[in-house]
Amino acid sequence: MEVVWAVGQVGAVWVAVVFGLIVLPSALGISLGISEAYMWVLVKTLEWATIRLQKGVKKPQPQMPQTPTANGIIERDETPMEKEIARLHRADFEFSHIFYFCRKGFEAIVEDEVTQRFSSEELLSWNLLTRTNVNFHYISLRLTVVWVIGVIVRYCFLLPLRFTLAAIGITSMIVGTTAVGQLPNGSVKNYLSEVVHLTCSRILVRALSGTIHYHNKENRPQKGGICVANHTSPIDAIILTNDGCYAMVGQVHGGLMGVIQRATVKACPHVWFERSEIKDRHLVTKRLREHVADKSKLPILIFPEGTCINNTSVMMFKKGSFEIGGTIYPVAIKYDPQFGDAFWNSSKYNIVSYLLRIMTSWAIVCNVWYLPPMVREEDEDAVQFANRVRSAIARQGGLTELPWDGGLKRAKVKDTFKEEQQKNYSKMLVRNGSIG
Amino acid sequence: WGSAPATSLLSLAVTSEQIEHLHRRFKQLSQDQLTIRKENFDSIPDLEFNPIRGKIVHAFFDKRNLRQESDGLADEINFEDFLTIMSYFRPIEMNMDEEQLDRFRKEKLKFLFHMYDSDHDGKITLQEYRNVVEELLSGNPHLEKESARSIADGAMMEAASICVGQMGPDQVYEGITFEDFLKMWQGIDIETKMHVRFLNVDTIAHCY
Numbered sequence: 321m322e323v324v325w326a327v328g329q330v331g332a333v334w335v336a337v338v339f340g341l342i343v344l345p346s347a348l349g350i351s352l353g354i355s356e357a358y359m360w361v362l363v364k365t366l367e368w369a370t371i372r373l374q375k376g377v378k379k380p381q382p383q384m385p386q387t388p389t390a391n392g393i394i395e396r397d398e399t400p401m402e403k404e405i406a407r408l409h410r411a412d413f414e415f416s417h418i419f420y421f422c423r424k425g426f427e428a429i430v431e432d433e434v435t436q437r438f439s440s441e442e443l444l445s446w447n448l449l450t451r452t453n454v455n456f457h458y459i460s461l462r463l464t465v466v467w468v469i470g471v472i473v474r475y476c477f478l479l480p481l482r483f484t485l486a487a488i489g490i491t492s493m494i495v496g497t498t499a500v501g502q503l504p505n506g507s508v509k510n511y512l513s514e515v516v517h518l519t520c521s522r523i524l525v526r527a528l529s530g531t532i533h534y535h536n537k538e539n540r541p542q543k544g545g546i547c548v549a550n551h552t553s554p555i556d557a558i559i560l561t562n563d564g565c566y567a568m569v570g571q572v573h574g575g576l577m578g579v580i581q582r583a584t585v586k587a588c589p590h591v592w593f594e595r596s597e598i599k600d601r602h603l604v605t606k607r608l609r610e611h612v613a614d615k616s617k618l619p620i621l622i623f624p625e626g627t628c629i630n631n632t633s634v635m636m637f638k639k640g641s642f643e644i645g646g647t648i649y650p651v652a653i654k655y656d657p658q659f660g661d662a663f664w665n666s667s668k669y670n671i672v673s674y675l676l677r678i679m680t681s682w683a684i685v686c687n688v689w690y691l692p693p694m695v696r697e698e699d700e701d702a703v704q705f706a707n708r709v710r711s712a713i714a715r716q717g718g719l720t721e722l723p724w725d726g727g728l729k730r731a732k733v734k735d736t737f738k739e740e741q742q743k744n745y746s747k748m749l750v751r752n753g754s755i756g
Numbered sequence: 757w758g759s760a761p762a763t764s765l766l767s768l769a770v771t772s773e774q775i776e777h778l779h780r781r782f783k784q785l786s787q788d789q790l791t792i793r794k795e796n797f798d799s800i801p802d803l804e805f806n807p808i809r810g811k812i813v814h815a816f817f818d819k820r821n822l823r824q825e826s827d828g829l830a831d832e833i834n835f836e837d838f839l840t841i842m843s844y845f846r847p848i849e850m851n852m853d854e855e856q857l858d859r860f861r862k863e864k865l866k867f868l869f870h871m872y873d874s875d876h877d878g879k880i881t882l883q884e885y886r887n888v889v890e891e892l893l894s895g896n897p898h899l900e901k902e903s904a905r906s907i908a909d910g911a912m913m914e915a916a917s918i919c920v921g922q923m924g925p926d927q928v929y930e931g932i933t934f935e936d937f938l939k940m941w942q943g944i945d946i947e948t949k950m951h952v953r954f955l956n957v958d959t960i961a962h963c964y
Contacts (some may be wrong), residue, residue, distance in 0.1 A: 417892055418808065418868070418871070418888065418892065419868075421806050421807060421808045421812075421892070422808070422812060422868070422871070423845075424802075424806060425803060425806045425808065425809065425812035426812070426842075426845050427802075428800050428802035428803045428806070429781075429785075429797070429800060429803065429812075430778065430781060430842070431781065
């Protein structure tokens with residue numbers, strides 16, 4: 321009996337602490353500085369760990385180019401095809417051409433730009449998480465001890481805390497939005513719905529130990545606009561709603577996600593599509609157009625890549641989002657992989673194991689840049705507009721731009737791409753006068 | 757990852773990090789199997805554009821390149837074979853002497869020779885040469901077969917003149933042998949063109 325009472329006391333204290341230190345400040349939008357202190361300790365520890373690692377590495381370095389890049393492991397010659405073939409040119413062209421293509425072929429076999437983007441970014445330094453310990457071996461006892469402490473802290477303290485917070489956040493989201501949904505439509509309802517959404521977002525961000533830096537807040541998406549961002553993980557949406565209210569767009573799911581969707585749509589006009597509706601592009605565009613035309617409605621949030629990319633590059637934007645019209649507010653999101661990898665490799669992990677990995681990382685640190693709004697110009701078609709927006713996002717976030725389709729994660733290269741490339745090559749041949 | 761073929765790899769002088777990278781790549785291509793087949797190369801989007809894709813993939817399974825005694829094509833290759841083929845593309849090291857450089861060059865040219873000589877008879881005939889040129893120009897609707905043929909013919913003529921000197925009107929040039937091939941490439945620096953160089957990925961202190 322006493323044991324039960326004691327456990328009850330501990331439980332009560334725990335909930336009170338969580339409520340007082342985390343939930344209440346999130347509701348009021350203030351910060352107590354706890355996460356800043358945590359980050360400071362974390363950074364110092366990781367710096368120390370890196371220095372120890374460097375001391376442990378004793379290999380003599382061979383003469384190799386020193387440029388570290390998170391984007392590749394082989395040095396690529398970026399000279400355009402024409403210059404390089406001209407360099408090799410002797411009398412017969414095809415020998416030089418065969419060299420060029422041979423080398424390109426080998427480079428592609430060692431590492432191709434596309435597949436690389438669907439696996440997690442490799443770290444240049446170990447961040448004391450086992451999952452990133454690919455290249456680094458046992459260095460010293462002290463490092464191992466720190467690592468063990470890290471494991472205990474992460475799994476025994478942080479994980480339950482985060483789990484509690486997530487549970488509180490999701491429950492309050494469902495309860496809050498259902499409650500607000502009962503009110504008659506009006507400004508009071510909208511205001512309360514915003515409060516509920518923001519509070520729950522903030523709680524959820526703290527559930528992930530998220531540290532987010534927002535830049536250029538003056539460019540924040542306005543009502544009646546479309547917010548467009550690069551996609552790395554399912555938590556991108558939470559990162560953005562932490563700072564503003566958006567109308568989500570997506571497919572109706574079953575299970576817990578479905579419950580959340582049904583509850584939130586009562587309070588705020590999110591756009592959820594049935595599975596059958598999603599296939600009908602015209603229907604989708606029409607509904608989104610109606611939403612955007614109503615200037616009193618919240619801006620919609622869309623991820624045009626269509627799939628999760630590993631945050632080192634931005635792939636092709638699907639043109640559908642850019643055909644709706646209206647003002648586009650681009651947003652660039654860049655995660656810092658040092659503290660935790662946010663990328664969801666959906667072919668490797670399911671959503672539950674992904675969330676578990678997120679909750680046992682050190683933290684989620686990211687930068688969000690709001691870019692100035694863009695509108696489609698007279699002589700631009702949807703594809704060109706999409707590419708223009710994509711370049712802006714890639715440039716701001718420091719990501720590389722790839723012309724590839726995110727769908728390549730699962731499918732093969734489209735023939736149209738191949739033909740494009742072959743045409744380039746033959747144009748070059750004809751121009752050089754090598755033929756005829 | 758299975759048996760580590762230590763001795764044969766020492767001659768490659770690649771670092772263990774590079775071997776690990778290549779091994780990860782191998783596992784990706786083979787989808788975690790122990791061997792790769794030709795079909796596994798279909799999963800590389802960048803390779804789709806390459807006009808001589810067929811020949812490159814073929815080179816991986818060519819037993820002459822795999823330094824095996826027998827001839828013909830292998831059905832599948834394991835990681836050691838993969839590394840053997842990749843070794844043809846390693847860059848020059850600073851500490852190589854004349855003899856090593858010469859051997860290096862010969863090996864790379866031999867690899868290229870095998871790519872042309874598709875029937876494995878040790879000679880590149882006019883037809884084989886035409887095949888390669890056609891493949892290079894393949895997929896282009898604007899260039900006709902005639903152009904490919906004239907290029908190939910021109911090249912063979914030049915090869916003949918380099919290797920055999922002036923030929924009589926009824927002399928037939930059978931084909932480019934490996935020695936002729938070497939002669940054609942004398943003086944041209946291929947070692948620096950035919951390699952894939954790894955970047956040095958080191959531990960670096962990240963200070964915030």
